[in-house]
Amino acid sequence: MSEKIYGLIAEFDSPAAILHAAEKVRDAGYRRWDAFTPFPIHGMDKVMKLGNSLVGWVALAGGAFMFLNVAGLIWFSNAFDYPLIVGGKPMFSVPMTFVPSYIMLIMGGALGALIGMLGLNQLPRLHHPLLDQKRFDLVSRDKFILVIGAQDEKFCATETKQLLEAVGGRHVEIVEDVE
Amino acid sequence: MADSALNLEELKRLAPPAELQRAPVVEGKPGLGALTDKLSAFAEAKTPVWWWIVFIPAAFAATVIFPTCLFYQVFTGVGVWGNNHPVMWGLDIVNFIWWVGVAHAGTLISALLFLTKQHWRTTIGRMAEAMTVFSVMMAGLYPAIHVGRAWFDWFMFPVPNSNGLWPQFRSPLMWDVFAVNTYLVVSSLFWFMGMIPDFAVLRDRSTTRIRKTIFTFLAMGWTGSARQWHNYEKAYVVLCGLCTLLVFTVSSIVGLDFCTAQIAGWHATIFPLYFVIGAVFCGFGMMLVILIPLRKLCGLENIITKSHIDKVAKLALVSGLIIDYIYLMEFFIAWYSGDPYERWVFGHRLFGHTYMVLGWMLIGINVCVTQLLWFKKVRANLLWLFIIGLLINCGMWSERFVIVVGSLYQDFLPANWGKYMPTIWDIGLYVGTLGAFFMLYLLFVKFLPMIAISEVKGVMPEADPHHPLGGAKKEAGHE
Helix, strand or coil: EEEEEEEEEEECCCCCHHHHHHHHHHHHHCCCCCCCCCCCCCCCCHHHCCCCHHHHHHHHHHHHHHHHHHHHHHHHHHHHHHHCCCCCCCCCCHHHHHHHHHHHHHHHHHHHHHHHHHHHCCCCCCCCCHHHHHHHHHHHHHCEEEEECCCCCEEEEEEEEHHHHHHCCCCEEEEEEEE | CCCCCCHHHHHHHHCCCCCHHHCCCCCCCCHHHHHHHHHHHHHCCCEEEEEHHHHHHHHHHHHHHHHHHHHHHHHHHHHCCEEEEEECCHHHHHHHHHHHHHHHHHHHHHHHHHHHCCCCCCHHHHHHHHHHHHHHHHHHHHHHCCCCCCHHHHHHHCCCCCCCCCCCCCCCCHHHHHHHHHHHHHHHHHHHHHHHHHHHHHHCCCCCCCHHHHHHHCCCCCCCCCHHHHHHHHHHHHHHHHHHHHHHHHHHHHHHHHHHCCCCCCCCCHHHHHHHHHHHHHHHHHHHHHHHHHHHHCCCCCCCCCCCCCCHHHHHHHEEEEEEEHHHHHHHHHHHHHCHHHHHHHHHHHHHHHHHHHHHHHHHHHHHHHHHHHCHHHHHHHHHHHHHHHHHHHHHHHHHHHHHHHHCCCCCCCHHCCCCCCCHHHHHHHHHHHHHHHHHHHHHHCCCCCCCCHHHCCHHHHHHCCCHHCCCCCHHHCC
């Protein structure tokens, strides 16, 4: 069992406070940090320069995959493998394939969105060093927590602590990663 | 931003007069912490007596009546129901459409109102989604056993089999298989994904080891980091968009089952829209029936406010008015078409001796009772709304009956005519599904976060970093 430093944790009382603290941490040149909040905070993605989430693309890929596969399946089953004449209509046509393919597009898109969200967030995970932290439980309640990771190039236990205190963070503590 | 008022007094001075202000999402101005306590209280407190009083009969219906009727029918055959020539679609299909309808309003509230940025949806969205998930479960059961030999249900899926046969994809009945299954999967995913942050709330609040273990497992390691929220919000928007499409697709396809048939009364192009709007209308009725007692019994009057109930009632009114218009069109087109069979069927909906009671229920409730919702006094009276909600459900049920049975029992040849009466097994199965629905709903209310905790907190002024309650200060505005 080895212990190493995961990062420094600081607590804030309001969304505005953590937003401004985040701006200052970013301006100080830190890169490996994150804000933990009970709900998404408007403007935080801009401060963190997160850009556009890739989840939309994963959902699109899932939807397109399903759409094409089901259209292909209908062609294979009703026009190729067992050609079926219904009402003298063509063996394969767009109107007959569209509805089931479109429905499965929705299914694929939804699965893509969920899987994409979980994948990009690296969930599910059984353990996270922050979840052992006593005061971290308050994040899902009404506190806002900023964490600067020890892997950050600029990380220094004393200087970073001073910065977090200077931007208004309370209960600034070191989090240890127990393995 | 020079015009953003940054202290409370200034905000109050600039605000429009009281009667023009939007009602607050949550009444009583609780802080974020107190709000969290309030929203998770019911899932954490001791089970109240009323819960058992409702749960025990529902569970009896779900675990005794339901399987009895189900297994008797499956082992014996569809003949135990009243279905017989010429009415081959009886209560099973009526109830199928009815349950799908109940589901639709839930998706509409949680998905479409999210896309249109209606903040009040956050308080009732989760309960609406649960209603969707459970009622789609009930709906999906009916076609599966209506086929008669339920053990051959897998023939409906395109899987290679020893007969070398494939499903016939030109049939809307086949599309239904895809639509209902997709609806069940997607609405469950949406419901579950919305609950992940709230599972984390319950995990962090849990005091016993067993609760901690269960919610740790369900929350899947959610920490609420900005990066997680960023992806989560995107996924949520995408799912909302897809669910909104489903609202308009699933019932349309159910409508297509009917309008591709040649039967007078079914063969009309208005059917897809008719079924979508009817579904939504029925679901808003069910929403009123569920919300009004629960907000009282769970002590959520400040969260699910009268203003929210009022909005649900207004939505019920709007969808009811569209339904009324469609009734008018149906009767008009039947007359205008000059088709004697169409005229016969529609005439018999109201004046035929067999099912005229149901026809007049349809008019009396869906057309007349709905108009009561125009009045603010009615919309403010919860007892009235509860009764209207129940009536809407009955009215829509009778509408489905009138459409399904009313068109089948007298078709083109008088030699083909016959009557349909549901048997005890038809009714027992319906009671069973109602019991199962309410049993699942009560379990949901008791054990899962029944209100979207993080979503409600997210629309509070305390959550807005540019609002004084969110900690915004004067000098912050100049940055």
